Amino acid sequence: MKNDKIPAAIIQTISSLGILVMVFILFFLIKEGLPVLSETTLGDLLTGKYWYPTEEPPVFGMLPLLLGSLSVTLASSLLAVPVSLLVAIFVAEVAPDWMHDLMKPVLELLGFLPSIILGFLGMVLIAPKLQETFMLITGLNMFNASILLGIMIIPIVSSLAEEALTSVPRELRDASYALGATRWETIVKVVVPYALPGIQSGALLGIMRGMGETMVVLMAAGGAAILPRSIFDPVRPLTSTIAAEMGETPVGSPHYHALFFAGLLLLVITLIINLISIWVEKRGRLERS
Amino acid sequence: MDISVSARDVNLYYGDHHVLKDVSFDMNSRMVTALIGPSGCGKSSFLRCLNRMNDFIKSARVEGDIRIKGKDIYAKETEVIALRRDVGMVFQKPNPFPMSIYDNVAYGPRLHGIKKKEQLDEIVETSIKGAALWDEVKDKLQASGLGLSGGQQQRLCIARAIATKPGVILMDEPTSALDPLATAKIEELIRQIKESFTVIIVTHNMQQAARISDFTAFFLLGDLVEYGVTTEMFTNPKDKRTEDYITGRFG
Numbered sequence: 334m335k336n337d338k339i340p341a342a343i344i345q346t347i348s349s350l351g352i353l354v355m356v357f358i359l360f361f362l363i364k365e366g367l368p369v370l371s372e373t374t375l376g377d378l379l380t381g382k383y384w385y386p387t388e389e390p391p392v393f394g395m396l397p398l399l400l401g402s403l404s405v406t407l408a409s410s411l412l413a414v415p416v417s418l419l420v421a422i423f424v425a426e427v428a429p430d431w432m433h434d435l436m437k438p439v440l441e442l443l444g445f446l447p448s449i450i451l452g453f454l455g456m457v458l459i460a461p462k463l464q465e466t467f468m469l470i471t472g473l474n475m476f477n478a479s480i481l482l483g484i485m486i487i488p489i490v491s492s493l494a495e496e497a498l499t500s501v502p503r504e505l506r507d508a509s510y511a512l513g514a515t516r517w518e519t520i521v522k523v524v525v526p527y528a529l530p531g532i533q534s535g536a537l538l539g540i541m542r543g544m545g546e547t548m549v550v551l552m553a554a555g556g557a558a559i560l561p562r563s564i565f566d567p568v569r570p571l572t573s574t575i576a577a578e579m580g581e582t583p584v585g586s587p588h589y590h591a592l593f594f595a596g597l598l599l600l601v602i603t604l605i606i607n608l609i610s611i612w613v614e615k616r617g618r619l620e621r622s
Numbered sequence: 623m624d625i626s627v628s629a630r631d632v633n634l635y636y637g638d639h640h641v642l643k644d645v646s647f648d649m650n651s652r653m654v655t656a657l658i659g660p661s662g663c664g665k666s667s668f669l670r671c672l673n674r675m676n677d678f679i680k681s682a683r684v685e686g687d688i689r690i691k692g693k694d695i696y697a698k699e700t701e702v703i704a705l706r707r708d709v710g711m712v713f714q715k716p717n718p719f720p721m722s723i724y725d726n727v728a729y730g731p732r733l734h735g736i737k738k739k740e741q742l743d744e745i746v747e748t749s750i751k752g753a754a755l756w757d758e759v760k761d762k763l764q765a766s767g768l769g770l771s772g773g774q775q776q777r778l779c780i781a782r783a784i785a786t787k788p789g790v791i792l793m794d795e796p797t798s799a800l801d802p803l804a805t806a807k808i809e810e811l812i813r814q815i816k817e818s819f820t821v822i823i824v825t826h827n828m829q830q831a832a833r834i835s836d837f838t839a840f841f842l843l844g845d846l847v848e849y850g851v852t853t854e855m856f857t858n859p860k861d862k863r864t865e866d867y868i869t870g871r872f873g
Binding site for chain 1 (some may be wrong): 673675678703704705706707710711713715717718719720721729730733734779782783786
């Protein structure tokens with residue numbers, strides 16, 4: 334119909350404008366990030382062990398930052414994903430209705446907890462405790478930040494996993510029960526395997542969220558750009574490096590471009606996780622049809 | 623004749639809703655009993671009393687006496703797990719598990735502790751053969767059960783149900799989601815498996831009841847209106863309401 338064309342055109346214009354803005358951000362990031370390569374090589378950037386951006390001449394080795402980001406994210410996922418799965422199973426399958434109705438919104442609310450509050454808790458509560466208990470030089474370290482990031486992503490991952498679990502068709506559970514399975518057997522052998530692609534993609538989204546988190550790691554990870562040797566070493570992830578240094582960097586300096594490059598690196602990592610997540614879910618859907 | 627399932631004064635409530643009213647009748651071994659009646663008459667609810675699937679509905683309450691091979695299935699000492707092992711069920715929509723054909727059929731036996739590969743192999747083969755599916759899947763037992771057609775999936779579900787060697791098989795409108803050809807195959811299969819099992823089938827389709835069942839129970843608004851030999855009931859119904867229903871005056 335002729336009249337359909339006008340709304341279609343409006344929607345097309347607005348949505349392509351939105352996409353254009355996103356593309357522009359990417360373009361800007363690349364444009365501001367790549368010039369650092371005239372100062373150093375890509376190999377030195379990615380594998381250099383020293384991050385001394387304000388020395389003369391500056392040294393831009395991002396390996397400590399990269400490892401800082403990856404190690405904190407990995408440790409927090411190891412903490413959070415199993416807990417989230419158990420929380421999700423409890424809320425979706427075990428809890429009585431009233432508790433499910435209570436916990437689901439609470440989980441979703443916790444997912445919106447401002448991360449600065451968590452960082453604050455890490456600085457004031459966890460850090461002194463850690464320092465005392467393990468006789469450390471500082472309580473602000475990878476372990477502290479991992480706990481906080483873990484707490485931060487548990488609501489996100491468990492909420493997504495819960496949705497994956499509740500979307501398992503009633504008929505499948507019935508079929509399992511009708512064969513004489515207990516509730517636990519049904520959960521382990523039928524419900525979780527069916528929901529697995531959704532759970533995996535939820536976990537990856539949570540991990541991605543942890544990877545991009547800035548405030549918590551800025552406040553609680555310690556901020557030392559060293560190669561971590563133990564979980565109690567302070568680290569300086571990419572995000573907190575950008576946040577801490579961008580304000581004190583002359584625009585257009587090599588350091589400025591290096592920080593943009595760090596942002597680009599983060600974008601690439603989260604993009605990869607995102608693609609894996611999409612792939613996992615798609616494969617799951619294929620298996621189910 | 624050998625009585626397999628007997629119901630005496632069975633009343634079922636969902637909260638205040640009185641779903642089944644004083645239902646009493648006996649279902650015979652190695653026979654097909656069809657439960658017919660309009661939607662909401664309680665026939666599916668009755669079926670779900672027989673393997674206690676109503677236990678999952680919190681407001682559900684069952685009164686009266688249901689015995690399977692003489693054992694009161696609502697007695698305190700009855701284990702639901704053991705009961706469901708002896709009373710298989712096939713559902714309206716084919717619902718194979720998202721796993722291989724082999725694992726689907728082996729699911730029940732594995733639950734009940736059979737681990738030996740040769741033993742499982744044998745159960746899977748006889749069950750799939752019993753469900754008239756063997757020739758179609760024997761070369762792809764490790765393929766996903768979800769890759770089969772609807773009719774094949776439903777026969778896989780029947781294979782899964784008979785794999786635990788139950789005495790009774792409950793079928794809840796097993797062909798309502800299938801095309802006529804697949805339906806014919808399932809009906810043929812039901813005629814075969816009644817040699818070894820008691821089959822109780824809920825159906826919306828009166829022709830289907832007439833084609834495959836030996837006995838028919840007609841439910842209306844929670845009452846068992848009439849129960850008897852299928853051929854007699856369809857040619858010479860005793861109750862006026864039965865006659866009205868099977869001649870299509872309502873339903």
